[in-house]
Amino acid sequence: LGIGADEIEDKLKADWVKADSFVPxxxxxxxxxxxxxxxxxxxxxxxxxxxxxxxxxxxxxxxxxxKVRTYYLKEAASHLVGYVQAVTAEDLQEHKGEGYRTNSVIGKTGLETLYEKELKGTDGCEICIVDANGNKKSVIAYEPKKDGEDIHTTIDGDLQSTLYEQFKEDRGCSVALNPYTGEVLALVSTPSYDNNDFVRGMDNSQWSALNENEDRPLYNRFRQTWCPGSTFKPVIAAIGLKVGAFTANDDFGNEGLAWQKDSSWGDYTVTTLHDYEPVILKNALIYSDNIYFAKAALKIGADQLMQSLNQIGFNQELPFDIKMSESQYSNMDKIETEIQLADSGYGQGQILVNPLHLASIFTAFLNDGNMIKPYLHADGGSTSSEIWIKDVFSPQIVSEVMEGLEGVVNNPEGTGYGACREDIRLAGKTGTAELKATKEDTSGTEIGWFTVFTTDRDAKNPILLISMVENVKDIGGSGYVVEKDKAILDEYLGNE
Incomplete structure (x- = not known):
């Protein structure tokens, strides 16, 4: 059983134990x-x-x-669902008068904690008179037990499991939602753990293996913020168009594969991977041009960019059942330098975004510029959408940005072309964020992203999927994530 003799002896010495007691x-x-x-x-x-x-x-x-709580999705949903455990002395003190006893269980993480009051229920009791043989003679008082509520979520268990199976060996996370209603279809963090182990009990070796694993399987990655890399470029594009910093057809000029604004940047340059013309918004998105979006950020200006990002949910709590880390554009209270501003244009600098928040921003490109509020609790089976932030972008801006996002997946030159389908129109944006100490650092890691979504409101299974893998440097960059998301979409969408 993986437990020591001392632990068993302690259980046998409990005050309530008699010679013929069954001691679990x-x-x-x-x-x-x-x-x-x-x-x-x-x-x-x-x-x-x-x-x-x-x-x-x-x-x-x-x-x-x-009877104990059993989690059928196991590792696939442990960070989302969480687990219950026996109450501690601290729990009993904190929830004094709420009906917990020493043999009660209580939600410790995830949805088990979030909906503890609804799920808990109330114990029943009976006070009766019995004779010398223990036979019941009369009942003085009786209170029936009350079961806890059933909680229905919007999660698609099959999609949740499919995402987990694809990414279970990777350090990363995925979020999926219906972009028109805001229903969250999946929230996955990998690698993971079996939450049933916390209910049944773990021995020291199991706990140590989990706690000391360098891949941190207990760490919930979908709640955190991450450097978004090029998946942030459509956001910069839409903001630039909104504030009138440039138009979709403005040619920013071909600078080759490296560029700096002027000599005041010293030896710092912005680099990109592809040479193309004309250097207009649509092509810049398709080729994922860092130089174009560095210039775009400079044209927008720091003050205007910060104000625009605050208007779409940065530096504020996401209105969602589960508390997520707040997205930011700076480690301080503002974008402080011109280089930081330029780097912010292609999702680097000090930009950090929560994946579910990023998904909500992308819903604006499918809802005439309105950001849809994500939700998890399926109250009464309702699938109606609720706008979180109205009129973020105009329909004209949405149309111009979408032209590039559709090209990313459907143009053979697009960085997301590996996910292209003939039967269902998809759009999206790849991203690779470099994390390194200096420009010359060659030992840093690369975060790989892919944001992909169906473009037809009448699609049988509309979906917006964002996947992130922490280190894709030597396994194909964002292309690694594109390949896995393609397999997931092939299974989820089938043939329409």
Missing amino acids: VATIPKIQEVDLLTVNPDETVLEEKEKQDTLLKIPGIMLSDV
Whole structure:
């Protein structure tokens, strides 16, 4: 069982224990004969059956059925769902008078914590008079138990599992939503852990393996903020068009693959990967031109950019059931230098964005410029949309930016062309964010992104999907994420 003799002895010494008491020492999954009758029984099932058989050979050991919370999606949704555990002395003190007892369980993380009051229910009780043989003679008082509420979420369990299976070996996260209603379809963080282990109990070796793993499987990545790289370029484009800093057809000029504003930048340059003409917005998005968007940010100006970003939810809490880290444009209270401003134009500098917030911003490109509010609690099965921020961009701006985003996926030169489909029109934006100490640093990492979405409001399964992998430097950059998201969309969308 992976527990020490001392721990078992402590349980046996509890005040309530009598000579004939059944003292629970561990909770393990119940394996029944039907579980073994499949053609190829799961290896874990066979191991658990062998464990049960071995336990029953030990004198004094009994197995007793007990109902515990079971999480069927396991690792695929553990960061989202969370888990319950036995209450602690601190829990009892904090929730004094709320009906918790020493044998109660309480939500510790995720949705289990968020909806603890609704899920909890109330214990029943009975006060009765019995005779010397324990037979009930009369009931003095009776209070029936009350089950907790059923909580229905918008999560698509199949999509959640598919995303997890694709990215389970990667450090990253994915969010998916219906861009027209705001229904959140998936929230995945990888690598992960089995939340059932927290309910049944873990031995020290299991806990150490989780806690000391350098990939940090307990870390919830979809709640954090990350450097968005080129996925931020459409946002800069739309802001620039909105404030009149440039037009979609303004040619910024071909600067080659490296550029700096003037000699005041010293040896600092902005680099890009592709040489193309004309250097207009549509092409800049398709080729993901860093130089174009550095220039765009300079044309917008720091004050105007900060004000515009604040208007679309930066430096404020996302209106969502789960608390997310706030997106930012600076580690301080403002963009301080010209170089920082230029870097911000292509999603670097000190720009950090929460993935669900980024998804909400992208909904504006599908809803005539309105940002849709994401939601998770499916109250009464409603699928109506609620606008979070109205008229973020005009329909004309949306049209001009979308021309480039559709080109990213459908133009053979586009960085997201690997996800192109013949049956369903997709649009999106790739991104690769470099994280390094200096310009010369060659040991830094690269964050890979892909934002992709269906463009037809009448599509059978409309979806906006954003995936991020922490280190794609030596595995294909953002192309690695595009390939995995394509496989996910192929399964989710099927053939329409």
